[in-house]
Amino acid sequence: SVSTATEWYLPEGYTAGDFDTWVMAMNPSGDTVDITYTFYTNDPEAEPVSVTHYGVKPWSRDTIHVDEIEGLKGTEVSTKVTATRPVKLATAEGEEPQMFAVLFAVEDYPEGEDLLYSEDDLYDLKHALVDRCGFSYDLMRYCTAECATVQKFEEAMSWLAASAGPEDTVLFFFGGRSSKDGENRIHLYDGEISQTQLAAHFSDLATEKLVALFSCDNSGEIAQALQGPGRLLLSACDAGEEAHEYPEEGFTIASGDNGNGAFPRYFVEALGKKAADLDGDELVSAEEAFDYLEEKVTDLVQARSGEDQHPLMFDQVEGEVELTAQEVPAQIVAERSVYFNYNGIGDGHTSIGACQVYPNWFLAEGYTGGSFDTYILVMNPYDVQQKLTVTYMTPEGEPLVKEYDCPPRYRLTIKVDDQDSSLASTDVSVRVEACIPESAGFRPACAGGVVVERAMYFVYRDPGDGSLKAGGSCSIGYGSW
Template identity: 25%
Template sequence: MDMEREGGWGKRLRACLYPGFSFLCLLWLALRSGRKPSRLRYPCQQAAAVHASWIIAAAGAGMVRWAYKGKGGRRRFIAVPALVLVASLCVAVGGQSGVEAVGREVPDLEEAGMRAASLSPPAWTGELSDGSHDVFAVTNVPVPAAGNPVHAGVDALIRFLDEGGVSFYRSAADYPGAGPEGIISTDDVVLIKVNAAWDQRGMTNTDVVRGLISAVLRHPDGFTGEVVLVENCEGGPDYNQVHNNAEDARQSFQAVVDSFGDPARVSASSWWSFTDEAVYEFDSGDMRQGYVLLGNNVSYPKFVTGRGTCVSLRNGVWTGSGYDKGRVKLINVPVLKSHNATGVTAALKNFMGVPSIHKTVNVHHDLIYQGFMGRMMNEVIFPDLNIIDAIWVSPAHPDGPAGPYSKAVRANVLLAGKDPVALDWYAGKHVLYPISGYGRHDPDTPYGEGTNPYHDGTRNTGYPYNAFRVMLESTASVLRQGGRDVTLDPARMTVRVRDLNVGLRWSGGHCVTGVDSPGTEWHFAEGTTREGFEEWLCLQNPQGHAVRAGIDFMTGEGEVTTHSLELAPHSRSTLHVNHLLGPGKDVSASVRAEVPIVCERPMYFLYNGAWSGGHCVSGVKAPGAEWYFAEGTARGGFDTYICIQNPQQQDAEVRITYMKGDGENSQQGLTVKGESRCTVNVASFLGRGDDVAHDFSARVESTNGVPIVCERPMYFLYNGAWTGGHCVSGVQAPGAEWYFAEGTARGGFDTYICIQNPQQQDAEVRITYMKGDGENSQQGLTVKGESRCTVSVASFLGRGDDVAHDFSARVESTNGVPIVCERPMYFLYNGAWSGGHCVSGVASPGMEWHFAEGTTREGFEEWLCLQNPQGHAVRADLAFMTGEGEVIPCEMELPARSRVTLNVNRVLGPGKDVSVSVRASSPIVCERPMYFELRM
């Protein structure tokens, strides 16, 4: 009996499931469509209508029965209009009942995915272009790192815009994306108009939005304004979607906002919350949030930000006594996708997220034929920049504007421009259409028919096949009437395209002088695992037995992390510090071993997301109380730092003396805590300037005698063209003689010799250039006391692409006044890899030299430069040690007073990581320059 009763209830429950579901569909249809009948064309509405249609039909039949069952005509009088209403609803939903395409599926997503993966948008320079309608596209945008707000694609796009004359930041700073006529000032209210009305791939990519916010906050002059995500959301507060367009689908817009941790700095405003509130402007005394209605479908929001700033989208920031329109900047960030009415959703269609959704009628007709978005843009703050998110695109018609995960393809493209019409034309024709193969996405399609199905077998959506073109033309016409210069003419556009598979390669070079003997202790003041930096430690064991080494990493907060490893005999080992310590740490390192080894620290970087390169130093064997650097500058295009490691337990009191090119000195004091590191940004102390007063040498002293270690990294945009960086360890004392094995005056290289005179007496200096052809040249100069001097070698030797313009150098103080010397070089290696490197001179030649780092992997070219300052030929024996313990010998003959260059790649072949030890029959000098291009 109980089982029968349970079965009966189960049957009843199952019988109620579909009617209940159908009723919910009807409720959804009513609530979601609201006052917007055009939404009945949306796929989700159509699906709901299919399941609710039997309720509508049953209601109609029941009404007929009720009307004729009763007496009199009153029921018929009520029933007739009701039946007309029901019939109209049936026609409205029934006429669009199917969501499947007629004929072939549109598009074939597998084919679309392959097209997206191989997409190569064209670039051109329009013959009538004046820069007003330029389109910028970056392709092969890399997947962003989890948890990192910086988006490499967004940053690359900002740099690319700057190269094309569109500066993102309004600033005089020498910084990527900055310019005096830039878009964003330090105290602006930056509105980012996203598409939040849909979920999955139908919404703007939240990784892109997070990266854009991060970029704004990194304004070179310091950002004191606020960033606000804005959208009318159409159906409710959709900033908290469950299924989002991001690598982490849980990352909603609200999660992005919250990740920045300060609602007064980054917030979101959902205009849906007051979409029905008709209000007046702030200057009328009406402080409510809501919509100001202008008529003809046009309305605009006035609202309050997370900081409490009152903003009118038409007039700007309300100050209490007037409006500051210039402080509001609008960045329009749509997602690129198919739309079943307008053909394409991009910059123009995304502006549909501005007006009150309940104060508009016949939206799609107005959009396509009457230039509705043009009227909107003419009445409110015009977008300062449009950025189209095409990381994922939704080419499936007629599912647009929905963008389900299952019907989207990854394109990894970002596009930008100031002219939304030109940008949409390009995005439809050269991004979406090549992926979808669907002619409605091509603004130049010759088909304008309204047949059902269309000529290609797809069903009619109620609008002409070329609706996208019609919308572009009508909108452009209205915008021109409002004084906006927009175009659909490709001859007026210049299109720039950058492939980030190439653009995100890190190229550069580094160079070190070998160490004259292995040691049991090595110290490195610099090191970081911040975003954009890759740090390594290379350890050479020249012994015939295994060696145990321990490494102490010291942070700026005094934290010490210890790591140990075993080094195989006659081998090199490589340690990736980022993997060991994790991201976001500034570290110094001290290496200790049981028996003597050799250590170097190469680093590769994309500095500030813009300047790629690398630098490398050999460790120093012991801390000291005094360190000297001959090179340094606070000119524009150079960022110079001094890194100080204190490996002792006691705090070090440090004084830095800057000896400037104009003969003046400046001093800076600081404390470096025990077992920690400190970084000094020199420009923050000396200021910036493009004159000799901002070139400097430096002496770093521990005034309380606590031994320290010092390095000086520099990052640069050399002559506005070559990016990179270099780093040197300081020398512990001036000397009367310094040697450099490397140097060239060939084309594509600018070589300098920097001379510091820390003494009060002037130094008489002679430079001897020992050239690759065996000839020598000498140059004399005077370096004033407590100052510095820079020698441009090419201005003395001239230029030439031959061995006569390769040189080694000896720098002597002929009157015995001790000096300090460095040799920075800047280059465009092989016409392709820009960068720079720098070394401190060595005080004397040696019988042996050791290098822990070296590789002949793809993308690396390694050289050895050997200087023989003797009056006779010298024999050099080289031993290359691989990671597998293999030792590869090489012999060389060095002519008297000359330099010899060895291409290590040619000697060893490709694919080898090597250290090298050089032993000579008489004292020589050795350096190891390396040039590279890394795919990061």
């Protein structure tokens, strides 16, 4: 399927005078979604206003007229658009803990025997965790093929130890070769991780809910040796058994797969099957997923290969580890249209949103001469104040740098014409840099981030035919880390 984005940012918007602002969201999927519009104004004391349109139909267009929303008439306004879609199996009520995942798989090794479908298994699991269980790619590290090196594995496990807390859920998956030379080892692309090293990595984790899946030969012995409090370990097979894979087209989970291992195939299937909800509570736990797959794997391998494969579970987690979510982010596309009469100019402009917050933004166009007005519109969606450094660049090559404070959850408007006499009648490009001050005591991953747009309103005489042109334009900037 085509990927869009789950959140969109639209800094521009104005509802005073003869301005009308509309925000449009497109649901380009076959799922019913709930779309939430969150509006930020230029009043630092005002709370953001949120409106949710529930049950937006598949393959449909949703529209909201910002001027008609209570509290938003006669103001500058920025908009954040997000969407969620329900999943068939809901989680229990209450706050969801964070969910982390580390997934590694190798099929083609530089030397020795190769596997067939372990990387397909990883991708099927990865998508199921996001689409059905509420995991996010931001809290996931996954590597396949030549990327699945010992160094990458060590980095991923160190990140996991530093990130996941006691209440968080962690899912670990390995698919690939294994061996036993004194002790069991799993094989990455360029080396091995011993059972002792795995045990040390697991001991470094603070989580009390670790679900570890081993899809490799002799995995039952590996999982058994790694038992410990707060760990639920699932193995594809018992000690001394092989983990079988099958290439049949009808056996795969995702379109485009070449095949799957029997164990991961049925684990992924369990996450989306009502039949896996064995206690009827509308939840699928890791334990229920194992109960669902155990007999299916054994029967399938016996029927197709005439061999034994018995998945095992070693469970020392208090209670059950729920792996389903009530709702997950849904992918949409959002635009905004503004129709206006500006100083007697009747026109309109439309702009696509930005789907990422960045600390750096660049806007090449801008002009302040004659009857041109240029505005820089900055949206701060965070709960902390940010410091903005704005660099104005003119044809003279002598940049002008000014600083601004941008309050939390705020829309800041900068009229370029009024910032300095040197900017009163000139071509101008703008760079905006955002930073969260150390004094705020909070730093997101990007250490600062906003969304920036430029609006221009103008009247000018065409140098070719002498006719008078009037109107407005708007463009999202180019964002960068």
